[in-house]
Amino acid sequence: GQQVMQIPQYQHVQEGEDFTTYCNSSTTLSNIQWYKQRPGGHPVFLIQLVKSGEVKKQKRLTFQFGEAKKNSSLHITATQTTDVGTYFCAQTTSGTYKYIFGTGTRLKVLA
Amino acid sequence: NAGVTQTPKFQVLKTGQSMTLQCAQDMNHEYMSWYRQDPGMGLRLIHYSVGAGITDQGEVPNGYNVSRSTTEDFPLRLLSAAPSQTSVYFCASSYSIMGGSSGYTFGSGTRLTVV
Numbered sequence: 001g002q003q004v005m006q007i008p009q010y011q012h013v014q015e016g017e018d019f020t021t022y023c024n025s026s027t028t029l030s031n032i033q034w035y036k037q038r039p040g041g042h043p044v045f046l047i048q049l050v051k052s053g054e055v056k057k058q059k060r061l062t063f064q065f066g067e068a069k070k071n072s073s074l075h076i077t078a079t080q081t082t083d084v085g086t087y088f089c090a091q092t093t094s095g096t097y098k099y100i101f102g103t104g105t106r107l108k109v110l111a
Numbered sequence: 112n113a114g115v116t117q118t119p120k121f122q123v124l125k126t127g128q129s130m131t132l133q134c135a136q137d138m139n140h141e142y143m144s145w146y147r148q149d150p151g152m153g154l155r156l157i158h159y160s161v162g163a164g165i166t167d168q169g170e171v172p173n174g175y176n177v178s179r180s181t182t183e184d185f186p187l188r189l190l191s192a193a194p195s196q197t198s199v200y201f202c203a204s205s206y207s208i209m210g211g212s213s214g215y216t217f218g219s220g221t222r223l224t225v226v
Contacts, residue, residue, distance in 0.1 A: 033210045042201055044155065045214025050162075088154065092209040097161050097201075098169055099144055101154040103180060 004104040006089060015111050019076040021105035023089035032072045033050045035101075036064060038085045046074075052077075086087065113137050117202050117218035124192040124225045132187040132221050134202030136218055142205045143185040144169070144215070145177065147198040154201065161208060192225045199223070 005024045013019050023032065031050045035043040047056055049065035056063045062075040076083055077093060089102040118133045136143065146169075156169030157179040166177050174196060176188040185204075189196060199222050202213040207223040 018188055031209060033214050035214065041187060042217040042220050043203075043215075044217070045210070048210060048214065084220065090215075095207045097142075097159065097167065098156055099142075099205075099208065099215065100156060100170070101146070102151045 004089060004091060004100055004102040006087075006105050008105055009103065010106045010108075012108045012110060013079050014077050015081060019020070019079050019107055021087050021107075023072045023074075023102050025070050027070070029069050029072075033090045034066060034072075034074055034087045035090060036085050037088065037104075043083075043088060053076065076107075077081050079107070081109050081111055083107060084109050115204055115216050115218035117200075117221050119160060119221060120219065121222050122224070123194055124189075124223065125150065126192060126194060126225060128192050129188070129190050130187075130192065132200055132202075132223075134185045134187065135183050136185075136202075136204040136216070138172060138206070138216065139182060139217070140204035140206050141182065142208045142215075143179070144203050145175070145185070145187045146201045146203065147196075148170065148201060149198050150218075157187065159202075194225045197223060197225045 034046040037043045037060045051069045054065040060077045064073045086104045086106045088104045115136045128176040141162045145157040155171045160166045160179040163182050186208040199220050201220050203220045
């Protein structure tokens with residue numbers, strides 16, 4: 001079936017450092033969404049990307065969709081302790097109605 | 112507007128017992144899904160529904176049943192609980208099967224332990 005891999009699996013950064021997580025698919029995606037899950041919480045929707053090469057920004061967060069629509073990235077500039085959590089990408093598998101999540105990247109920010 | 116409501120929040124079951132995890136949404140969303148989350152495993156899709164009366168299997172459906180008699184409710188049934196079903200269960204809903212511009216809205220989860 002369709003695989004959605006995220007790298008890295010874990011990332012520890014010092015507060016103020018940048019952070020990037022990557023989402024890679026084995027097939028071309030129609031769109032992709034990103035979620036954040038705080039420790040002990042539930043996933044919360046961040047953004048959707050639809051167009052090839054699309055770039056969207058939310059304050060310190062920059063989201064990018066690859067030109068071939070097979071990969072996406074989330075970049076956080078100057079991390080803060082409030083950025084701690086696990087970041088997931090999600091997509092609908094082609095030919096089905098299954099909404100599948102990536103493996104997630106767990107971010108820890110050291111003050 | 113309560114969003115997605117899951118009950119109970121915590122549950123301990125003995126092996127072989129059955130139970131139903133409840134999920135209700137008040138946003139008139141057509142699409143609803145159940146996920147389980149295990150440490151280091153991310154979110155795995157158990158079952159999903161594209162509307163009342165229509166359900167289908169996800170990635171890990173074995174040991175679970177669902178039904179969708181109304182738009183609002185999507186209960187998940189464990190027929191004979193096993194320790195391997197110890198997990199955190201999330202229900203989610205969306206107006207679009209692909210998540211759309213608002214994505215999926217998640218409930219706060221049910222933490223289930225099977226002993």
